[in-house]
Amino acid sequence: MTTGFGLSASARSALLSRLARRGSPPAPEAEPASPGRDLGTLPGMRDFETMREAGAALGMESPFFRQHDGVAGAHSSIGGRRYINFASYNYAGLNGDPRVAAAAKAAIDRYGISASASRLASGERPVHAELEVALAAHHGTEACLAFVSGHATNVTVIGQLLGPRDLLLHDRLIHNSVAEGARLSGARRIAFAHNDPDAAERELAAQRRRHGRVLLVIEGHYSMDGDLPDLARFAAIARRHDALLMVDEAHSIGVLGATGRGIAEQCGVDPGLVDIWMGTLSKTLSSCGGYIAGRRRLTDWLRHTAPGFVYSVGLAPPLAASALESLRLLQAEPWRVARLQSNAALFLRLARQAGFDTGSSAGLGIVPIILGSSLQSARLAAASFEGGVNVQPILFPVVPEGSARLRFFLSAEHSPADIEESIATLVAARDSLAILKAS
Structure with a gap:
């Protein structure tokens, strides 16, 4: 049985138990007098709030809705700090041209x-x-x-x-x-x-x-x-x-x-x-x-x-x-397509050499790093962000249970040095978090 937001009943129960042990159970909003005005009954609301409380209890900042200071291309400034950016669909590097x-x-x-x-x-x-x-x-x-x-x-x-x-x-x-x-x-x-x-x-x-x-x-x-x-x-x-x-x-x-x-x-x-x-x-x-x-x-x-x-x-x-x-x-300027494809192929090759699971990616513009665990994916994305690499985790229920991942969008604007530095950052973050390599 799965709830509207995507948490199974057993997963929701386990998450609530973990939060209770940490002393930070979600505090429900006071119910309004009229059931028809109870926002807590909106589809998936309970699970959405549980997931948000879980992130806070685990000390994990949300990776979503980050404010970029300017054009978000192969690089972006977030909060005044420069990042190598893989969270943009700016494939040909034309946004901001x-x-x-x-x-x-x-x-x-x-x-x-x-x-x-x-x-x-x-x-x-x-x-x-x-x-x-x-x-x-x-x-x-x-x-x-x-x-x-x-x-x-x-x-x-x-x-x-x-x-x-x-x-x-x-x-x-x-x-x-x-x-x-x-x-x-x-x-x-x-x-x-x-x-x-x-x-x-x-x-x-x-x-x-x-x-x-x-x-x-x-x-x-x-x-x-x-x-x-x-x-x-x-x-x-x-x-x-x-x-x-x-x-x-x-x-x-x-x-x-x-x-x-x-x-x-x-x-x-x-x-x-x-x-x-x-x-x-x-x-x-x-x-x-x-x-x-x-x-x-x-x-x-x-x-x-x-x-x-x-x-x-x-x-x-x-x-x-x-x-x-x-x-x-x-x-x-067909060189833009050629450079994008070259960058994606390089990222795919280096990621696989580092022991990451890249699934069935063709290495033409999009490369996932599949971890399976939503928690591990969120933690690796957070550690990578600390290291200067901005990439979004894709978590259950957006992807099926057991296939959570980081998703990298390559650009013609990335340089080989950007890609090499990013893979090194990911490896260091993985090792510091003791996340296992792909088998």
Whole structure:
């Protein structure tokens, strides 16, 4: 049995016992007179507060919501101290580039800051169309449609594409936004074993006739493990079973392929075999928002029907301009992709040599160090931070029990010296905490 926040009943009991032995049991808030106004009954509230009290009782400062003093790239200043930073998605090192900033400032001068209303209601700005044309060309598709949020892109598009008679079949490690989109749609949702085309095909063979439309969703580059799918096989499976194939490229653009065009370029697969490409603007493209690229008939329909587009404010012009300039620079400066991939490969090699478990990472932009224990992961992240390395721990229930980890996002801005120093810091922290090496 698992509670709403993710703690099992036995884990919660054990944690409370430990806190009691330390003399710092969580102090419950006084209950309001009306049960309907009791915030303690919100989903997961009890466990959230227990976990927060546990961190305080163990003397561990929260690693989340740290305030960065300026641009958070390969290096960042936090509280006036300089850190080697692995907690940013600034893969190509374009966030903070003066040319990107200049494009955003020029858009503010011309269009103002906000689009003010939905693009359907208040009209377009030329930079919106320019960005969408450029993204469609980058993916090799007919058209593209940009939204104000990457998470909302998946939620509203999947919610609009599917209905109660339909099926969403997705990788077990798919992003939360896909699951939320399925919930909105009312479609049946089935997860298959991570990166297992055979498991996906078995589910399709068993379920296809029971549903109207089927949407098969995978990611181009999985953000928790840094591994890749066999795109050609998934594309063939989708065609064989009359399903639409959607690929979430949030962590792929600027990371995979010789020129950063994503998983299709990485795998040498015709991008036309994918029905729906989804991507974000907030990572390599140093902006904010999301997009869908595919056939023009699809994007035109979404432009007029998707609630997250029709009823939401349009992408802010300076954000569209910064994403467009970042895309232009990515294409004009392919050395950024080569340097990122070289840095990630070096980090992966040194981490493995040091005895860390890096799982199935391909070493192209994301490398996890898997410890299993949430407590050990949090302690190693804290010790690394003390040593000048900023990396986020990923703990249960964000990842399955027994697979807690530190997650490293590499950048084209990192130097080999940064990576060598960081691995040495991690090794020293591991040894001081007596954390066992991977077997």
